[in-house]
Amino acid sequence: MTSTPTDYSEKRDFIRMQVDAGVSLIHAGQVVAAICLDLSSSGMQIQSPRQFKVGDNLEVHIDSEHPALTGLQASTEVVWIADQPRGQQKLGLRIIRLI
Template sequence: EKRDHIRMKLDTPIQVKLDTGNYIEGTCLDLSVNGMQVELDRAINAGECIEACIRSEMGIVPDLVSKATVVRTTQIESGRYLHGVQIQSMQ
């Protein structure tokens, strides 16, 4: 990879909050310092701001919550959508 930071491969549930206040459940496929790739049932437009939450299953560490911007959306064969997301801040 020609990236500044390593991507961790994941396959974990993620909850995405839209600007409208609506939530979408999906899967976080990978995560890096600057961004993540998220698979969802519906498309989110590039440029849209979201809040993404990966829940801590064990409760030992806090949930990972980030403010982020969608930079690209691609429909895949299954009819679902892959979203490239740039992390703006972590809470």
């Protein structure tokens, strides 16, 4: 019996779905337009044009393009940050609860 190496992304506890959808991030009363890159049952990865800090709480809204489906609204916490060019960031968000 042989085993093939498993890619790290396949070792996750939760399957991530590639999304590439526009989202609204709400922080301290300000709304920031961003992009959701991927989504799982426990979190999401966001491309943000604005700087945030680990520990920031963000409300996330993803509208549905399908009339039969409601969008996603969640309270989240920033758990990791990767700085990007031009002052942008990739954010790892943990879903605290669905709204």
